[in-house]
Every structure is written in C-alpha cells, then in structure tokens.
Amino acid sequence: MSKSTIYQIAEQVGVSASTVSRALSGNGYCGRRTKAKIMEAAKALNYAPDHAAKILKTRKTNKIIFAVPDICNPFYFDMINGINQVAEEYGYLLILYYTKHRLSEELKAIQNVKERVADGMIMVSFHFCEENISAINDLSAPVVLTNQYESPGGGDRFDYVYVDTFEGTKQGTKHLIGQGLKRIGFIGGSLSEQTGRQRFGGYREALLEAGLPYTEEHVIESDYTEKGGYLAAKRLLESNGRPHAIVAANDLMAIGVMHACEEAGLSIPEDMAVVGMDNLDVASRVHPKLTSVSLEQEDIGRRAAQILMDRLHGRAGYEKAVKIVPKLVVRQSSVRMH
C-alpha cells in the first residue's frame, strides 16, 4: 500500500491537518483522544512523513556532506568512520562526495551545500585556493576543512582540523633515539611539497634536540610507494656508516625498507630498526609488526564533525583550528628484545 499524507489522515479522523501535524510531531497541543485516533489512522494509512516537505519548511536537511578526494584510499575510511559516529549521534545522515582531487569537483560539492542539499560540509581539500576559499566563505552553512591553514586575513568563515605530521616524525625519531640508536636515516617524500617538508622537519628537529649529528647522506627523497622505499633503503644500506634505524615518512615505504633489509640479510629490529607513518592495517600484519605513527584519522573525523555540529546548533566554545597530535604505535620493528 502506498504511503499517505497528513491531509488524508486529517480527513479520515475528521480533524484539520494542523492538528495532525501537531499530534505527529509533538510540537504544540493535542488532546489525548484525538492524538490516539490520529496515531491509529497514521498506521492504518501507512503514513510516513515526507522528507522534502519537512526540509522545505524547516530549512534543516539533517544531512552533512563529506567531500573526500579519494574514495579508494583507506586513510579516508577511518575519517568517514569518525565523522559518522558523531553525525549519527546527532541524527544526521552522511553524504559522501568524491572530489577526485579535482578543483571542479570541490566547487561542485560547495555548490551542493549552497543548494541546501546538506546543512554543512567537511572537506579534505587538495586545491586550497582563492576560488575555493571565497566560494566557501560565501556559504551560509558551516564548513570544516582538514587542511592545515593560516587564514591570512583571519576573516574566514570556516574551521579546520589537521594533524601535525611534523610532530609525528619527531615522535618516531625520538622513540628510536630513546632505544639508544644514534645513526638514524630518513626516507621521505619530495621536499618541494609541504607534506614532505613537514615530515622531514620533525625528524630533523628530533636529531637536533638530542644533539645528534645530521648526515645528509642518510636522508633520501622518495615517492611514498613501497618500491620507492625499497630502492631508497638499498641506497642507505650501501652508504658508509649505514644507519641502524630508519624513519620512513609512510608505511608503504617502511614496508619497502623491510624488504630491502630482509634481502640484505639484516634482521629487524636487531640490525635495523624501522618506524613508519600512517599506521595502516598492513602495519600490524607484516612480520615483524611495524612500529608506526598513527595520524589519528578517526579522531580527525570525529573532531571535525563535532565542530560542525557545534556550529549547526549554535553552540559556543568550539575552536576554529584544532591540531591533532599523532600517536606513536610501538610494535616489534623498532624494539630490541633483550
């Protein structure tokens, strides 16, 4: 049987539509007996409220959009998970919008918010530029970004939540230093990109703080792939005074490092300690299990969603910019057993 409207219920019961609306929504007065009859009729007529009509009148969609550059990347799954936890708690549905690393798609996502498809948006932007920013600032709906960003004028309307990857590699490096290791190599991404520089910076600072010498030969720029890590590690192993530990800027490269060591007959962690970053599933599945810096994606998602909810409910006390501190997960690859 197809569903019905409040008008049909009203007719059936013999009351006005306003009364039916009040009875069903609970807003406003409604007599006990009338209410019971309305409820009964609603059931009998297979009533379900029409979402679109409700939205049109109330201006609330109870949906949020998560605009994500890459749907295939496990990194973002955890964010989705975190976002959904909070969204659900507040009774919001989550719309996934796949931007494919394209500015045009990011703008379309913003347009969706403008058309009131959703009440707010969380976005991982890969094209953080004037066009983008002004489009977001033009929205009346709140937006939370997960980019690190210093607002030049300070007048931006959005908030952001980001991970401090500098702190991440710093923690990883300090952990190795704490294990008594002194010659520590670093395999990162390109230093011409911000991401690459940040991760390198943390490694560099940990050495500095510990008063350890910095050897340029022990730092290799690679490409975040397993193969890249493997090749980089081979070079490090051939360098004179080879390092006894390696910090890799992500887990895939760290796994490449492990394979290179295995091939060279070096055992991990005895001959070479390894630390990765991202804390992918695979980190705990390789042998030996890989110590890795978790970027706390789920937490990013949760915090971003929380800020969005705070904004949507006009609550005060949220922070415009939240910095998430990564968390070192120590496993076998970096701890020598005695």
Added chain:
Amino acid sequence: MSKSTIYQIAEQVGVSASTVSRALSGNGYCGRRTKAKIMEAAKALNYAPDHAAKILKTRKTNKIIFAVPDICNPFYFDMINGINQVAEEYGYLLILYYTKHRLSEELKAIQNVKERVADGMIMVSFHFCEENISAINDLSAPVVLTNQYESPGGGDRFDYVYVDTFEGTKQGTKHLIGQGLKRIGFIGGSLSEQTGRQRFGGYREALLEAGLPYTEEHVIESDYTEKGGYLAAKRLLESNGRPHAIVAANDLMAIGVMHACEEAGLSIPEDMAVVGMDNLDVASRVHPKLTSVSLEQEDIGRRAAQILMDRLHGRAGYEKAVKIVPKLVVRQSSVRMH
C-alpha cells in the same frame, strides 16, 4: 551575500516566476533577451535553486542510500567505490547508512527510503528475515540487495547481486591442483554458517572433480582471523602426511598460515603453496605476495547500482538476480618457479 529565490529574480527582471523557472531549468519556452536578463540577475542575486523545493515538486531526490553493516571493513569500501562510479554517472549523490549488523538499523534505513530521503537503496543485509523483506516489499522505491537469496514465492519486489564464493574456493583449489599439487588442505570458517559451507563446498568439489581423495584431517574450521589461521595451520603442519598446499577461506587466515610456515621453516611456495580469499590490499604487500580470490566487490557495487538506475529510469532488460563470478589473482605464494 545570501542566496535568493526565483521570485526575487522575477521581481528584479520584471517577469513572472514561471518565466524565471523556465529560463533556468530549460523546460519550456523563454525568449532570448528575457533569458539573458534572467541569467544575469540570477548571477547578481547569488541565486542557487533550493533542493528541497525541487524535490517536493518533482518527487526526485537524486540520491541513493547504501546501507552497509560495517563502515570499518575495507571489503565494503570497494563496493562503495563501485556504487559511486555508477551513481555519479547518473548524477546521483550517495548517502552512507551504517547498519552495524543490526536489524533495527536496517529497518531505519528502509524507513528513510519510505520517507523519500532517497530514490532507492542498495543494502547488504545481515538480517534477512520476514520483517525486513516485507518492509522492503512495501516500499515503492527500488531496492537492490547483495545477498544471495531464493525468493520463495517469487513475488519479491527487490533485486539482488551476489558473489558465488563456492566458485571462488573452487577456482583457488583447481589452481593449486593445476600446479601439480595433490595434498591440499583447507582452513575455513564455521561450517554451521552458510558462508562457511559455501567456501568449503567449492574446495570439496574441486577435489572431487579432479578425482583427488578428501582427507577430513586436512580440513579445519577456524574463525577468519589471522591468529585463527595461524593456529589452524600449525595443526595442519603436524598432521601426518601434511598437505603441500592450503586454501584459506580468507586472506587474514592465509596470512596466519604464512606465518606458521615461516616459523616452521617451510618456504612458500616451494614447501607450501597458499591461496587466500578476498584479495585485500595486504595480499599484495606481504612477502611472498599472496595468491587470492578476489570477490570483485567493486563490480558488485557497480552492478547493483546499475540495476538500481535501470529501475529508477524504468528501463527494461535488467536481471533480477546477478551472480558475480570471483576472480583468482595469482601471485607468488602459489606458483613454484623453476
């Protein structure tokens, strides 16, 4: 500047709202000059169509719901990816609904469809029962399930797309047999569940077809975890006439098997060939790389979404039930080099 409505544009330009609607949507006649003025005013007034109003009138939300039991499971992310590819092609947005393996949440997802939050739904149901099925059949919107299911009366309104896991383990086992291996063990899940029985069945049939003897001692029921696979493998390795190959009902258990072999000093694939199932990311990251049966999740998603779109657009020619054939991905763990 906040956005405006067609009425404001109409007033600005000095025409009626109907004309503005026609100009902007392109449905119906509109003079060239008027249209130009309307477009200009729309831009000037920062116009964006109101989604809710449009839905209310047109009865089309251009959204579909994907109800998924587990947001953390990478298995489903590939499905999401597949669904999204098709949804996007047709201009639909994807709403993710996390059912947490709970019937009550599945019913809520169905309720959402009833309230016209979305035009249709794809659901991975873990509670396929009378209550569920009748709720789905009551909907006027189309639903595609990814469960294998034989409609008892044949009167069900939904369609389904599912993977033939029986065929999957059969392929994996046949592949090993094709490598000249004769003593092949099997590590599966509980045989009291349908999933477990299907996967075991494929293994059994492959042996039968090849005329190989079936040894009960070489079949172990485990629990789909890495540790479970590890323990099961240890038992297999101790059995008399230990197998030279093992088919594991999923990749996690296969990885456990690999660790057990490593520990026992057996090299893979020379002393023991291993085949897994699911083709997780990690399968291609372990050493040696794991041969695995891909359940083609992305394809499931695509097919399901395609059927949904066909239904939504009243196209004929779709199939009510689509069986996806899994695909064996051969890697190092099962191929002896000569």
Added chain:
DNA sequence: TTTTGAGATGGAATCGATTCCAGAACGGGT
C-alpha cells in the same frame, strides 16, 4: 457568577520551485 488562563483545534499563510492552462505577441503565408 464572573474572570482567567491553559488546552485544544481550525484556517490560512508559508517554504521555493514546477507545470498546466489560457492568453498575448509575433511573423509568415495567403
């Protein structure tokens, strides 16, 4: 008995776009 106010209800406007229908304008062909 009168006053008062809480509770219950109906009427009507509203949210913003779409679309049917009627009528106006316009141009080409006779």
Added chain:
DNA sequence: ACCCGTTCTGGAATCGATTCCATCTCAAAA
C-alpha cells in the same frame, strides 16, 4: 488585411508539512 501556428509570458494550483494566529471550550480561582 486576415488567419494560423509558433513562441513567449503570467496566473494559479500544486507538492506536503509546519506554524502563527484566532477562536473556542472548560475547569479552577476569585
């Protein structure tokens, strides 16, 4: 000059729920 069909436009209804406002009832307080 007239007719006719095409193109253009405005008015009004519609989608379904919410909500403000006015009215009405009824019981308790004065």
